Amino acid sequence: MQRGLKEYIRKFATTLLTERLDPASAAAAVFWGIFIGIIPIYGLQTLAAVGVALLLRLNKPLILAATFVNNPLFWAPTVVASIELGGFLRHGSFQPWRLLIVFSAAQLKEELFSWVLGSVVLGLLAGGAAALVTMAVVHWLTPAQRSLRQRIRFVNRTYAGSARYDRGFVRWKMRLDRIFSLLAAEDLGTGTVVDLGCGYGMALCFAAFGDQGRRLLGCDLNAHRISVAQHALHALNAETSVCDVRDFALPSAGLILILDVLQYLPAEEQLALLKRCCAALEPGGRLIFRVHDRERGLRTALTLGLDRLLFSAEHVGSRPTILCAAQYRSALSEAGMEVVERRFRNRLPLAHILFLARRPAVESAS
Ligand SMILES: C[S@@+](CC[C@H](N)C(=O)[O-])C[C@H]1O[C@@H](n2cnc3c(N)ncnc32)[C@H](O)[C@@H]1O
Structure with missing residues (x-):
């Protein structure tokens, strides 16, 4: 054979x-x-x-x-x-x-x-x-589930001193969002972790489980979320700031996360940011980002509807911009990344795609 x-x-x-x-x-x-x-x-x-x-x-x-x-x-x-x-x-x-x-x-x-x-x-x-x-x-x-539980406990403990609403938000997000079980199953690499549009910084904390000295960097436009992150992550090697992802100076990183943030940017700025992230990764480093899935019928409609509500509650002043999967895929391929896509259903009826891109450990000659 x-x-x-x-x-x-x-x-x-x-x-x-x-x-x-x-x-x-x-x-x-x-x-x-x-x-x-x-x-x-x-x-x-x-x-x-x-x-x-x-x-x-x-x-x-x-x-x-x-x-x-x-x-x-x-x-x-x-x-x-x-x-x-x-x-x-x-x-x-x-x-x-x-x-x-x-x-x-x-x-x-x-x-x-x-x-x-x-x-x-x-x-x-x-x-x-x-x-x-x-x-x-x-x-x-199962070892994967055990490790996921331990990570979730670690995150919940880290935010235990936050105000009640914020603590509750973190707990519910950890419980309901399947992104964390997907991330737990991935190799989250070593070296600096950058979370662009980090919100409360939960994903940074999640990535620091097992290596609490790991350098964590995050930025977000929302000052309240950043202050919660700064308070909760003070015992870790973390630095979070109020900054636009487009202006954030990317250091050389082992892992870059962009979770539910790209849709806030116009199409060309999304692709430019992805390109910048790919260039900032160390060899073998990973770029993991989540976007809405445009090809899931009713679930797509629900996901977009919810996002529009969020945008109007946050007074964003524009509508979510979601490119089709092929556009993200080709931007990553052009930057020389190895790409895996995971379409997944969340516990809430939302439709997302997780892009898992790795910069090759040895760059090809071409
Ligand atoms: C849906 S939340 C996701 C937060 C976080 N990534 C998570 O998964 O929990 C989107 C976040 O992106 C932030 N955001 C939107 N546009 C941004 C920008 N241009 N620069 C930095 N943060 C931005 C918002 O303030 C918000 O906290």
């Missing part, structure tokens, strides 16, 4: 096995797998499981594995339990158990109805219970 094909198959298998294994998605995959495995759609279960996995973007191997609750060992107890549960729901009491073959046609129809009803309820109950267990197991046991 050719090397390229082998590599493709290896990558495909890795993606299949590891996609969307965060606690909520893993729990959803197990729930649907068990539900589909219990309801009597024999012969169609694999098809249904793959269909649901594609529709809800769940881990396919996990959902398929969960449908194996329908196996020769469990089949009889599941059917009996479904019929009994269905009978109980319809008649208020468990019915004496009899073999289906001794029923008349009318009784058979009755029992089949009880079976279908009972299996749906049993599927919901068993799927729900297994989903809760899965969520707890994935949450507590």
Whole structure:
């Protein structure tokens, strides 16, 4: 087999096995797998499981594995339990158990109805219970989730002395925004971290976990957020200032973050800023930025609508400017960066793309 094909198959298998294994998605995959495995759609279960996995973007191997609750060992107890549960729901009491073959046609129809009803309820109950267990197991046991929890605790502790509203904002943002689980899964490099439009400076703090002497630099136009950041990050090697990202003197950096800020700038200034960031990165350094995803239908509309509200609440005086993904991609490629894009759904129904760009450790000769 050719090397390229082998590599493709290896990558495909890795993606299949590891996609969307965060606690909520893993729990959803197990729930649907068990539900589909219990309801009597024999012969169609694999098809249904793959269909649901594609529709809800769940881990396919996990959902398929969960449908194996329908196996020769469990089949009889599941059917009996479904019929009994269905009978109980319809008649208020468990019915004496009899073999289906001794029923008349009318009784058979009755029992089949009880079976279908009972299996749906049993599927919901068993799927729900297994989903809760899965969520707890994935949450507590996987190293990535453990590390994410530790980082989030570190950030929450760092902002514990902030005013109530600010502290609460940080906690909710850490809880709801999936950007932090994505960042925790990335190599955040070494050396100076710069966060352009840093707001409260949460991402700086998040990046400093594990290396609290790391140099952190941030700027934002919002003076209140910067004062919260300065107060909270005083024990770290951090310097944050009220400054426009366009005027911020970029030092040589190992990591530059721009999270939900580019849309405040006109198109050409966004691209100029990205170019400047790429030039400021050390070899092997990373530029990570998040922008809205323009190609996600209703979610895009919601994301833009929310941003317009934010813009008007902050009296920004312009509308959010979002380029299409290809424009960001080509700006990064032109600057010689290696680029990976992650489209992701947040817990709130918002649509974002995370661009993860790396300056090659060894620059190519061309
Ligand atoms: C949606 S918030 C994101 C804050 C932060 N990056 C985060 O993820 O929590 C956008 C921030 O960008 C800041 N901002 C907008 N335009 C800016 C500019 N030209 N220079 C510096 N900061 C800017 C705003 O003040 C605001 O705090």
